[in-house]
Amino acid sequence: MTIEPQAIEPQGIDSQASDSPASDSPASDSRASDSRASDSRGSDSRAIDPQGSEPPAVVQPGGNGSAAVAGAVPAAESTTLPVRPLAGAPTRRDLRVFRRDDWLNLCGALASGVSVALLLFGRIAPLSGVLGLIVVAYLAFLAAYALLVRLGGDGPQVRDRIWTVVLYSAAGTLMSGLFLVVGFTVVRGASALHHPNFFTQDLSDAGPLDPLTVGGIEHALVGTLEMITIALVITVPLGLTCAVYLTQVGGFGSRFVRTVVEAMTALPSIVAGLFIYATWILILHFELSGLAAALALSVMMLPIIIRAADVVLRLVPGNLREAAEALGAPRWRTVWHVVLPTARSGLATSVILGTARGIGETSPVLLTAGYTTFMNTDPLHGPQVSLPLATFELVKSPQPTMIARGFATAAFLMSLVVVLFVLARAVGGRAPGQPSSRQVVRNAQRSARDVIRFSRRPAPIALTASRVNSHSADDTSGETREF
Amino acid sequence: MTAAPEPRDGDPTVAVISDGRDPAGVGRPWVPAGRPATPRRLRAKSNAADRVFRGGARASGFTVLVIMLAVGLFLSLRAAEALKAVGFRFVTTQEWQPDTHRFGIAAVLTGTVLIASVAVCFSVPLSTGTALFISEIAPRWMKRALVTLVDLMAAVPSVVYGLWGLFFLQGQVVGLARWLSTWFGWIPIFAVDGADPTNPLATASVYTASTFIAGITVSLMVAPIQCSVMREAFSQAPPGEREGAYALGATRWGMVSAVVLPFGKGGIIGGTMLGLGRALGETIAVYLIISPVFQIQPHILQNGANSVSALIALRYGDASGFGMSALMAAGLALFILTLIVNFTASSIVARSRSGAQSEV
Numbered sequence: 001m002t003i004e005p006q007a008i009e010p011q012g013i014d015s016q017a018s019d020s021p022a023s024d025s026p027a028s029d030s031r032a033s034d035s036r037a038s039d040s041r042g043s044d045s046r047a048i049d050p051q052g053s054e055p056p057a058v059v060q061p062g063g064n065g066s067a068a069v070a071g072a073v074p075a076a077e078s079t080t081l082p083v084r085p086l087a088g089a090p091t092r093r094d095l096r097v098f099r100r101d102d103w104l105n106l107c108g109a110l111a112s113g114v115s116v117a118l119l120l121f122g123r124i125a126p127l128s129g130v131l132g133l134i135v136v137a138y139l140a141f142l143a144a145y146a147l148l149v150r151l152g153g154d155g156p157q158v159r160d161r162i163w164t165v166v167l168y169s170a171a172g173t174l175m176s177g178l179f180l181v182v183g184f185t186v187v188r189g190a191s192a193l194h195h196p197n198f199f200t201q202d203l204s205d206a207g208p209l210d211p212l213t214v215g216g217i218e219h220a221l222v223g224t225l226e227m228i229t230i231a232l233v234i235t236v237p238l239g240l241t242c243a244v245y246l247t248q249v250g251g252f253g254s255r256f257v258r259t260v261v262e263a264m265t266a267l268p269s270i271v272a273g274l275f276i277y278a279t280w281i282l283i284l285h286f287e288l289s290g291l292a293a294a295l296a297l298s299v300m301m302l303p304i305i306i307r308a309a310d311v312v313l314r315l316v317p318g319n320l321r322e323a324a325e326a327l328g329a330p331r332w333r334t335v336w337h338v339v340l341p342t343a344r345s346g347l348a349t350s351v352i353l354g355t356a357r358g359i360g361e362t363s364p365v366l367l368t369a370g371y372t373t374f375m376n377t378d379p380l381h382g383p384q385v386s387l388p389l390a391t392f393e394l395v396k397s398p399q400p401t402m403i404a405r406g407f408a409t410a411a412f413l414m415s416l417v418v419v420l421f422v423l424a425r426a427v428g429g430r431a432p433g434q435p436s437s438r439q440v441v442r443n444a445q446r447s448a449r450d451v452i453r454f455s456r457r458p459a460p461i462a463l464t465a466s467r468v469n470s471h472s473a474d475d476t477s478g479e480t481r482e483f
Numbered sequence: 484m485t486a487a488p489e490p491r492d493g494d495p496t497v498a499v500i501s502d503g504r505d506p507a508g509v510g511r512p513w514v515p516a517g518r519p520a521t522p523r524r525l526r527a528k529s530n531a532a533d534r535v536f537r538g539g540a541r542a543s544g545f546t547v548l549v550i551m552l553a554v555g556l557f558l559s560l561r562a563a564e565a566l567k568a569v570g571f572r573f574v575t576t577q578e579w580q581p582d583t584h585r586f587g588i589a590a591v592l593t594g595t596v597l598i599a600s601v602a603v604c605f606s607v608p609l610s611t612g613t614a615l616f617i618s619e620i621a622p623r624w625m626k627r628a629l630v631t632l633v634d635l636m637a638a639v640p641s642v643v644y645g646l647w648g649l650f651f652l653q654g655q656v657v658g659l660a661r662w663l664s665t666w667f668g669w670i671p672i673f674a675v676d677g678a679d680p681t682n683p684l685a686t687a688s689v690y691t692a693s694t695f696i697a698g699i700t701v702s703l704m705v706a707p708i709q710c711s712v713m714r715e716a717f718s719q720a721p722p723g724e725r726e727g728a729y730a731l732g733a734t735r736w737g738m739v740s741a742v743v744l745p746f747g748k749g750g751i752i753g754g755t756m757l758g759l760g761r762a763l764g765e766t767i768a769v770y771l772i773i774s775p776v777f778q779i780q781p782h783i784l785q786n787g788a789n790s791v792s793a794l795i796a797l798r799y800g801d802a803s804g805f806g807m808s809a810l811m812a813a814g815l816a817l818f819i820l821t822l823i824v825n826f827t828a829s830s831i832v833a834r835s836r837s838g839a840q841s842e843v
Binding site for chain 2: 129130131132156157159160163164166167168169170171173174175177178180181182184185188237238239241242244245246248249251253254256257260261262263264265266267268269270271272274275277278279282299302303306330331332335353356357359360361362363366367388391392395403406407410413414417418420421425
C-alpha cells in the first residue's frame with residue numbers, strides 16, 4: 001500500500017490549531033472549560049480523521065473578555081478557519097488510474113516482449129510453435145513491464161500494474177477461448193451451411209462419397225424439436241408446481257424434497273440416460289424412440305428447472321405476499337395473482353435456460369433415441385435423432401464431407417442455443433417486482449377497470465355495531481368475493 | 484382465506500386489552516397487567532379451491548420426489564447385484580469384463596478424477612481472473628457484455644467443445660505436450676512411455692488422445708460456471724471495507740488482495756468444487772477425445788485415458804443383463820462422487836461470509 005506524502009500535511013495544521021487554545025487555557029474558568037472541550041475534540045479528530053477536513057472550533061488566541069463571553073454562544077459564530085501556509089501551494093494530485101506514461105510503459109513492454117520472443121524463436125534458441133511463442137512473449141512482456149513500472153514507482157505499484165495486466169489477460173484468454181470454439185465450428189461448417197438443402201433434406205440419400213449438395217439435417221431438427229417439446233410438456237408444469245410447493249406451500253416434507261432435488265442436480269446426464277435405457281427399454285420393452293430420449297432429458301432437466309425456479313420464487317418480496325394475505329386472499333389467489341406474475345420473467349428465464357441445457361445434451365439421447373438417417377416424425381415409434389447426436393455421429397465418420405456436415409450441425413445447434421439465450425435475456429433479466437413496460441400498461445388498464453367497478457358498487461354504509469356483526473359472520477363463512 | 488378468530492370469553496388477550504387506557508392516566512405506555520399477552524393463534528380456514536391448490540402443489544412435489552428417488556433406488560438396486568458379485572474388488576480391479584466377473588472402477592475412476600483435476604487446474608486461474616476482472620476492473624458496459632458472454636459460454640453444448648478439442652486443440656497442444664515431457668519428464672505425471680525426444684521424426688501420436696487434452700477441453704466448459712459463482716461472491720464485498728482500504732492508501736490490487744479475495748474465499752472454493760462436479764460428469768467431449776484404456780494411466784500427457792461416463796457410453800450397447808448392472812454400479816459410484824463434491828461446495832459457499840445470502 002502506498003501512502004502519498006501529501007496525506008500527512010493536514011495533520012500538521014490540525015495539531016497547530018488545537019495547540020493554540022491549550023496555550024492560553026489558564027485565562028478564565030469558562031475559557032478553560034471551552035479549551036478542554038476543543039482540545040479533546042482536536043485530538044479526537046486527529047485520531048480518527050487524519051485528513052482533518054473540519055478544524056476544531058478554536059477561540060481566537062488574541063481575544064479579551066468578549067471572547068470569554070463568546071465561548072458560551074454557539075461555536076459556529078466564534079470559529080475561524082486556520083490560515084493555510086502558502087509556501088509551495090499544493091498542486092492537485094492526478095487521481096486518474098491510467099496516465100500517459102502508463103500507456104507508454106505498456107506499449108514499450110509489449111514491444112520488447114514480442115521482440116524478445118521473436119529473437120529467441122527465430123535466431124538464438126531452437127524453439128518452435130505458435131503456443132510457445134505466445135507464452136514466451138507474454139512472460140517477457142510481464143518482466144519488461146515490471147521493470148518499466150519499477151523505474152517510476154515502488155513495490156506496491158509494480159504489483160498493482162502486473163496483477164491488473166494478469167487479470168486482463170485471464171479475461172482475454174477465456175473470451176478468446178469462447179470465440180475460438182464458436183469461430184472454429186462456424187468456419188469448418190460453413191461449406192455445408194450455405195447449401196439450402198442442408199436444412200430441407202434428411203441424410204438418407206447421402207452416401208459416404210456424395211457431395212454436400214445432397215442430404216441435410218432436417219430429420220435431426222425435427223427430432224430435436226419433438227424431443228424438447230415432450231420434455232418441456234413434462235418438466236414445465238411439474239417443475240413449476242414443485243417450485244411453488246417448495247416456496248409457497250411448504251410444510252412437512254418440503255425440505256426433504258428440496259434436498260433430494262438439490263442432490264439430483266449432481267446426477268451426471270449419462271446416468272439419467274442409463275436409467276431410462278435400463279427401465280424403459282430393457283425392462284418395459286419399449287423401443288428406442290424420441291419419447292424415451294425425451295424422458296431421459298426430462299429426468300435431467302427437472303432438477304435444473306426446479307432449482308432455478310425455486311431461487312426465483314424465493315426472491316419475491318415478502319411484503320407483497322403479506323399484503324395479498326392481509327386483503328383476505330386465499331393462498332392460491334396470492335400465488336396466482338401476486339407471486340407468479342411478480343416472478344414471471346425469472347421463471348421464464350429459468351425454463352429457457354433449462355431448455356438450452358436440454359437441447360444441447362448428447363449423452364442421454366445417445367443411449368435412448370437410437371440413430372437414423374431417415375426422417376421420422378413419430379416420436380413414439382422408431383429411432384429418432386437429435387441435433388447434438390447427429391453432430392456426434394457425423395464427426396465420427398472418416399469422410400471429410402460428413403465431418404463438414406457435423407460441424408455445420410454443431411454451428412446450427414449453437415445458433416439455436418444463442419437464440420434461446422437471447423430470448424431468455426429479453427424476457428428475463430429483470431428482478432422480481434420490476435414489471436416490463438407492457439406489464440405496466442396492463443396493470444394500469446386493470447386498475448382503471450377496477451375504479452369503474454368500484455364506482456358502480458353501492459356506496460359503503462357507515463359501520464354500525466350490527467353491520468360489524470353481520471360482517472364478521474359473513475367473513476367466517478369462508479367466502480371471498482372480488483379480490 | 485385467513486379469517487381473524489372471534490374473541491372468545493376467557494381469552495387472556497382480550498380480557499386484558501379491553502381497557503386501552505392506562506389506569507394511572509399519566510400517558511405512560513400501557514403495560515399489560517397480570518399474565519403477559521400471548522400471541523393470538525391465527526387459524527386460516529381454507530376453502531375448497533385452496534385445498535385443491537395445496538393438494539395439487541403437494542402432489543407435484545411428491546411426484547418429483549418419487550421420480551428422483553426412483554432413479555436413486557433403481558440405480559442402487561441394480562448396482563447392488565454387480566457389487567455383490569465382486570465385492571470389494573470392484574474398487575481395485577482395473578479391467579472391465581463383466582461377463583467373466585472381472586471388472587472394477589479403479590482405472591476409470593482414476594481417469595475421471597485425473598481429467599477433472601487437469602480441467603480444474605486450467606480453469607481456476609482463468610475463471611478467478613475473469614471474475615476479478617469483471618467485478619473490479621471492467622467498465623460498466625464491458626461488465627454487462629462479459630457477464631452475458633460468460634453465461635453464453637456455459638450454455639454452449641458440450642459436443643461443440645468436444646469437436647473443438649478433437650479437431651483444433653489436439654493439433655496445437657501436441658507441441659506443448661512434447662516440450663513438457665522432454666523437459667519435465669522426470670516428474671512422474673509428465674512422463675510419456677515410448678516417447679523419444681532425441682528423434683525429430685518421431686510420430687506425435689503418443690501425445691494425442693490424452694488426459695491432458697481432454698482436461699483442457701473440459702476446463703473451458705467448467706470455467707464459466709466457476710466464474711459466475713466467484714463473480715457473485717466478489718461483487719458482494721462490502722463497499723465500506725473497499726473504501727477503507729483505498730482511504731488507507733491501498734492500490735487497486737492492494738484493495739483486492741486485502742478485501743475482495745478474503746471476502747470471496749468461500750465463493751472461490753465453492754465455485755471451484757462446483758466446476759469440479761461438472762467436470763467429473765462430463766461425457767461427450769471426453770468420449771470424443773480420449774482413446775479408452777482399461778488400466779490406471781497416471782501419465783497425463785500420454786495417449787490413452789478413460790472416464791466413468793465414457794465407459795458407460797462405450798459399453799451400454801453390448802451389455803448383457805449383468806453387464807448393465809455393472810455399468811449401473813459404475814454410474815452410481817460417479818453419482819456419489821459428484822454428490823459429495825456438490826454438497827461440499829454448496830455448504831462451503833453457504834457458510835462463507837459472501838455466500839450467506841447468495842444461491843449457488
